[in-house]
Amino acid sequence: MSTIRDVAKLAGVSTTTVSHVLNKTRFVSEGGKAKVEAAVIELNYVPNTIARSLKGGSSRVLGMLITDANNPFYADLIQWVDQVAYRYGYNLILCNTQGSIERAKDYMVMLNQRRVDGMLMMSSDARQLPVSSYGTMPMVMMDSGPEQAGYDRILDDSEQGGYMATKHLLASGHRSIGLLAGPLDKSNSQNRIAGYRRAMAEAYAEVDERWIQSGEFTYEGGAEAMSKLLDQPSSVTAIFASNDLMVMGAIRVAGKQGLTIPHDLSIIGYDDIPGAKYFNPPLTTMSQPLEQLAEQAIAMLLARIETPEREGQRTLLPPTLVIRDSVAVRKPVEK
Incomplete structure (x- = not known):
């Protein structure tokens, strides 16, 4: 050799x-x-990067912990992060927890043993991990990690995104607006609910609490939440779904009940996954700036590696509204 x-x-x-x-x-x-x-x-x-790291040098390896690599949103983000890391001369170790806290703990042990230079955490599991499991490695939280950990954080402004999505539905003439929320124990779900409530309150639009149904950020979660929403006695004319995968499940349930999008029911999603423009109809949704998210996350992590003692930074990236064909303009009801 x-x-x-x-x-x-x-x-x-x-x-x-x-x-x-x-x-x-x-x-x-x-x-x-x-x-x-x-x-x-x-x-x-x-x-021999491991031997080099044991001598106190750089391994030129970064770790990334995510919840579900099968989610198109995560898959797209991973590609951007990998491109940026490669440009800076780093390799990326991807750890897919699949929602398992035990797997997340095992991955953290492995990454600490491998002496990776730093860690990107985009996993809701981070909130359930003990801070002690992070070790001393430099880290950037890209999702709802624990505030008290003192690490750098770069997040989607989910509250503003929920507000903008609901405002678009209100501006299109809708007043009875339902919400397919994500899991209620996740901060981005709660933030999107808060944005929805703020927009409805500003418009003096009534919110029937039965219009807010939660589910997992999956096709199945969207279908289950949509079924519960459509079972309510008071009907809605539009829906804000907390991610695009939920929209796919929701549209399937709506179709089974004879409802068409957007003629009978308007819907707006969140994430702008690569397939959103190929939905039938093409989906109006909130887009997260993935390229900017990857660039800033890597930049923050490299700065943390260079200066471990610096104060933690927190950055919110604003989403943007992508208008397609899934929201219909509703004419005011004549009195």
Whole structure:
């Protein structure tokens, strides 16, 4: 197996120069860099990142903990995070908890043992993990992590998103607006509910508490919440769903009951997943700035790695409204 000394000898440079090229820690002339890279390829040299981290250096590896990699929203975000990390010379270890707290704990142990340079946490499971399980690694929370942990946080402004979505339905002439909320123990669900209530209150629109039904952020969760909503004696003309997957389940239930979107029922989602524009009809939804989220999260994490003692930062990224065809303009009822 080739060593860093073999690479240095073949390239005609010092081992220090090889290290700087591989770790991108100091400027090396283009000629020297090309010689090192050519030697690495010829010798098929693979740096021992674990050994390097044990010596106190950088592993050039970041961890990312997420709840469900199958969710199109997460899948899209992961691609952006991976692109940004790669651009900065880091590899990404992805840990999919699938909603299991035990898996989340095991992954945290593994990442600490691997001595990853830092951690991105975009998992609602973080709120149930003991802070002690985080160890001392630099970390950025990209979801509803515990405030008291003192880590950097970059979040979607879910309260403003819920407000904007409901305001759009109100501006389209709807007053009886239902809400398919996510799980009530998740802060982003509560924030979107708060935004919905604020918009309804500003418009002096009555909220029947039976119009607010919760479910998981899944197709099944949306279907179950929609079934409960449509079973209520007072009907709605429009619905704000807390994510796009819930919309898909809700539309299926509506179709089974003979309701068409948006003729009989308008609906707006949240996340703007890649398939949202291919819904039938194309879905009006709230879009989260995933590229900006990935860029800022990595930038915050690298700053934390560089200066571990700095004060925790908190950033809210505003969502944007994407108007398509799932919301109909409702004419005022003549008196």
